Amino acid sequence: MINKSLPLDSTKAVLFDKDGTLCSSENYLEALANARASFCVGISAKPELLSPLLAAYGLSKNGINPAGAIAVASRHSNLISTATVLAMNGVDWCAAQEWAEIAFSRADFALADRKAQLTPPLPGLVALLQRLQQKGITLAILSSDLGPSLETFLQHYELRQFFSAVYGAERNPSKPSPAAALTLCNELGFEPQHCGMVGDAQADLNMAAAAGLGWNLAYNGGWKQPLQLSGSHGYLQHWDQLAPL
Numbered sequence: 228m229i230n231k232s233l234p235l236d237s238t239k240a241v242l243f244d245k246d247g248t249l250c251s252s253e254n255y256l257e258a259l260a261n262a263r264a265s266f267c268v269g270i271s272a273k274p275e276l277l278s279p280l281l282a283a284y285g286l287s288k289n290g291i292n293p294a295g296a297i298a299v300a301s302r303h304s305n306l307i308s309t310a311t312v313l314a315m316n317g318v319d320w321c322a323a324q325e326w327a328e329i330a331f332s333r334a335d336f337a338l339a340d341r342k343a344q345l346t347p348p349l350p351g352l353v354a355l356l357q358r359l360q361q362k363g364i365t366l367a368i369l370s371s372d373l374g375p376s377l378e379t380f381l382q383h384y385e386l387r388q389f390f391s392a393v394y395g396a397e398r399n400p401s402k403p404s405p406a407a408a409l410t411l412c413n414e415l416g417f418e419p420q421h422c423g424m425v426g427d428a429q430a431d432l433n434m435a436a437a438a439g440l441g442w443n444l445a446y447n448g449g450w451k452q453p454l455q456l457s458g459s460h461g462y463l464q465h466w467d468q469l470a471p472l
Contacts, residue, residue, distance in 0.1 A: 235472045238441060239417045240365040240391075242408065244426035245372055247298065247449035249352060250380065253291050255338070255345035260284040260297045262337055266330035267309060276316055283308045293450040299428040301371045301396045306331055342376065343383035349449055351466035356389040359472065365415050367392040369424070371402050391415060403430035405437035412438070423472075425463070432458045444469070 246252035264280035281287070284305065285295015292298065296305050306327050313323035338345075359366060366389050370377055374395030381387040392414055400406035412422045424435035424443040427450065435443035436458055447453035448464040456462075463469060 235423075235442070237421055238364060238423050238472060239421040240367060240412070240415050240423075241359065241472075242367050242369045242411060242422060242424045242435075242440075244424075244428070244431050244446075245368055245370040245377060245380070246346070247293060247427035248349075248425060248431075248446045249368070249386075250346040250348050251449055252298075252346045253450060255342055256291050256297050257286060258338060258341075258345065259334060260286040260291070262334035263305075263309065263330050266333045267313065267326060270326045270330055271313060271316075271318060273316060273318075276312065279312050279316070280309060283312050290451055293427065293452055293454050294429070298450075299371065299430055301401065302331070302373065303396070343380055346380060348384050348386065349466065353386070355466040355469060356386065360389055362472075364472070365417070366390050367394065367411055367415060369394045369402055369408060369411055371396050373397050403434040405434050408434055408438035408440060412440075425469075427454070429454070429456050429458075432456055 243249055246256070260281060264277050267280055268274055268277050284297035285292035286297060296308055309327040309330065310320070310323040313326060314320050318326065356366065368377055368390055372395060374393055374397055377393045377395050381390065392411060394407065394411045396402065398407065400410060408424065409419060412419045419439040420441045422440050424431060424440050425446050426432060426443070427446045432443050432445060442460045444461050444463055445456040445459040446463045447456070
C-alpha cells in the first residue's frame, strides 16, 4: 500500500537496494553464513563456535532473520562480528581478524560460481524496470554488496542496461550513511528531493529520510519472514504495486 500523497510526479530517479529488494537472496545468504561459520570452525579447530557464529549472522533453524547481520550489514561489519565471536572464545584479536578474513575469502570462493544463480530477480522486476526506463526515470543501485558482485548479478540476468549507476559497499561514504545516498544523487545529477528509495531494511528507510530524499518505500516481498518497518511512505509486496510511478 502506497501513501496517496507520495510525490511520485516529481520523481527523476529511483535508488534500489539489491538483496531482498531487486533479488531473492535468502538461499544465497543462508549458504554464505553456513560456509563462513564452517570455515571458521575448521581454521580454529573449535566446533563449539558454529552455533554462536550462525547466531551472530542472524541464522537460526527458522532461516535468515531479514534484520540480521548477514542480511543487512556490510561484509566488513560481518567480518568484525566474526572476529568478535572468535575473540570471545579465546582467540587472540589479531588471529581472530586474520582467521575471519581467511574464512570469508574461502566462503566467497566456494560460492563464487553459484551466487548469481542463488539470487534471482524477484517477480515483476523486469517489467517495472522497463516501464520506469520508458518514462525517462533514472535508475541506480545503492547496496551493502560489493560493486563487482553487483555488476555480476546485473550482467547474469541482463539487467545492466536499466541502471545508470551502481554504488557498492567499497565506496566511501558507504551505505547506510545518508552521505552515500546524497553522493549517488549528485552523481546522477538530481536533487535529493527528486529521488526516491526502495529497500527492504530499516536502514534503507532511515538513510533515505536522513538524506532528504523525496520518498522511500519498504519492499517486504523478498523474505519468508517480512519485516514490519517504520518511517516509510508505504509498503510493496510485489513490483506491480508500484504502478503509480
